[in-house]
Amino acid sequence: MSGHQKAKGKKEQLKGKAKEAGGRATRDVPLETEGRLEQSKGDARQAKEKIKDVFKH
Secondary structure: OHHHHHHHHHHHHHHHHHHHHHHHHHOOHHHHHHHHHHHHHHHHHHHHHHHHHHHHO
């Protein structure tokens, strides 16, 4: 399960980076902001899974 959540977090990070870059390229501030938010969600998910791994071992 942990591996699935880590992959989901990485996917959110990459999707967010793409949105942010697209928003920056088209000067679409809401899209750029949405991308940053999605990256943050991915970062949080990754951090949560790393913490769970620390306590599991």
